Amino acid sequence: MRRVKGALAAAAAVLFSASVEAQTLKVVMHSDVKIVDPIWTTAYIVRNHGYMIYDTLLAVDDKLAVKPQMLESWKVSDDKLTYTFTLRDGLKFHDGAAVTAEDCIASIKRWASRDAMGQKLMGSVKSMTAVDPKTFTLVLNEPYGLVIESLGKPSSNVPFIMPKRVAETPGNTQITDFTGSGPFVFRRDLWRPGEKAVYDKFKDYKPRAEPPSALSGGKNVYLDRVEWVNIPDPQTAANALLTGEIDMIEQPLIELLPMFEKDKNIEIVDYNPLGSQYSLRFNVLHKPFDNARIRQAVLYALNQKDFLLAGINDPKYFKECKALFICGTPYATDKGFEDKLTSNFAKSKEILKQEGYDGTPVVLLYATDTNTGRLTPVAKSLLERGGFVVDMQAMDWQTVLSRRSRKEPLNAGGWSGFMTSWVSADLLDPIVSAFVGAACDKAAIGWPCDAKLEELRDAFAKTTDPAKRKEYAEAVQVRESEYPTLAHLGQFNIPVAKRTTVTGNLISPAPVFWNVRKAQ
Incomplete structure (x- = not known):
């Protein structure tokens, strides 16, 4: 009887291990992750890291239209000088603290200190003030035509929302606290520059109710973990994809695409058709x-x-x-x-x-x-x-x-x-x-x-x-x-190469990993 129970336990352990492994997506990105402050640099690998662990007030859909993301709503005064923003319910940072208007104001200021579009916006801003924990106003000196477009900027630099204590770091100084507001948690303890970066599902993240569209909508996470594996040699990365050791290559060499196209287990898809x-x-x-x-x-x-x-x-x-x-x-x-x-x-x-x-x-x-x-x-x-x-x-x-x-x-x-x-x-x-x-x-x-x-x-x-x-x-x-x-x-254009077991990737200006599933 003990042997039977032992065998059953061992089988269960194997099944559990396979299940866990099936929920871990391994991806070779276009570069290694050594810098992790998406405001300090415009580098896309750092922007991509930002989308893993931070959220944004506004975000673009697959038509590049700006939609509310962390915001419940916004309104504009008749004279076009005052914008009032209201956060939606249930927003939390990875340390459990609620996201507040003060966090948003500090994050916008830090982003604007580094970003060309943010600088232009702030040149017309008279004040930003927290009305209550969920509401803040942005008051202009004169009408400015790109307020919403600026705060919904989809790529480098992105106005990611950080805790106030982090966002008060000067823009020209790299942050050391990676507490985020987004759907994944950065596992700093497992980060090995030159080897891999690890992101776990943030179980307390509250997605929007709408279907996902590009960088907007419901950021539903179906994976337990995403690992960005550093394999700098393109052929070695290709071999790893063919054998199933990894699940996706963000930017494969164009010369290798014909080889991938011959393998029924590999798909070539362009998720950024604008190029x-x-x-x-x-x-x-x-x-x-x-x-x-x-x-x-x-x-x-x-x-x-x-x-x-x-x-x-x-x-x-x-x-x-x-x-x-x-x-x-x-x-x-x-x-x-x-x-x-x-x-x-x-x-x-x-x-x-x-x-x-x-x-x-x-x-x-x-x-x-x-x-x-x-x-x-x-x-x-x-x-x-x-x-x-x-x-x-x-x-x-x-x-x-x-x-x-x-x-x-x-x-x-x-x-x-x-x-x-x-x-x-x-x-x-x-x-x-x-x-x-x-x-x-x-x-x-x-x-x-x-x-x-x-x-x-x-x-x-x-x-x-x-x-x-x-x-x-x-x-x-x-x-x-x-x-x-x-x-x-x-x-x-550079398409993604991925195994057919990976589904749900979104058309987007930046690669994102919510809505993605991995089959057994």
Whole structure:
């Protein structure tokens, strides 16, 4: 009898173990998680981490319409100067404390100190005041056309809600308390940078009643745990997916997709059909890119197709597009860039000669472990053919994230440029596009400083006239061709590769793991 009971217990233990394992989703993300403050950096892996453990007041649906999320409702005064926000019932932080209006105000302020769109919003804000624990007001100095859109910003930086004690950390200082308000809890005790990050279901999270849609609606969690496993070698990650050791790869190499397509247990799905855009970001603080005309020379030396071929390779997944604010959207235009991004090396060299370029090296940060890292040698080659001297310095992406925040001179650990990409949802207009902001020390990394760009962005933000907004957006793009803050290098899509046992993934500008199920 004891043997029978022992056998039954052992069988039950095996079944329990299998059940637990079935509720653990293992994913290879596009990068390792080493920085965990989604306000301190715009890096997408940190934004993705933010969506795991924090919630937002407002959120966009799959049509990019802004919906209430932590809010029950909001109302606007007749003079358009006072917004009153009311939180819904049952909101808790991971430590059990209720989410309050004071937490929201502190979180908005910290986000706005780092985010270009937030800075524009706060420039028109007279005050934010808690009325009671669930209600706060935002009062404007003058009508501002993008209040709701700003607080519902879907991507980097996202106005995530943190406890007041955490949100009072200065925006330029990384937080050390990771108490969240969202559907997953970050297991700091299990976090192994270089190996994995672990997120457990927050059992006290109260989802909205509506069906989920992109980043909005009911964030119902059906998994006990999500593990982001770091496997930097793409082929090793692919093999792990094929054998079932992992369940999903966020950004597989395009070259590996045909192999996945032959396996009946693997699905290839694009959950971000709006796609992304490659870019080269300039640091304007130091030579040679402190000179706008020399940055113009870069625009002549580069071309989009070479970067798209290097990063994506398959024309099915990319397109050349000179529209800074994304082809196929209301503000798409080629204005200002008709003769640029064509690898006109003679024109690049002509400008360098006119501006007295003295051979100061362009220090390019080269991330060796991401898709965008594949673009850096292309940039080096094209810039050299355009007359530049280039110093390409290799490191992993997490080191790039730390290094790019430094303002030191080039000979003291500084930098001139780096390759990155933005999801298109981050680039749809002059305000949401962080790299277009040119507010000097308050601007995003690279710190461009141009009064004309800021005047045009202010005009765009304050009007609600669609025709005027289109006019201002075009003027911003023309000014970008004169005072470049970045070089935009084409649009692309990278689908997810996942096992067929994984279902429920949402169409969204950012990968999210609520609504996801994993079958036995």
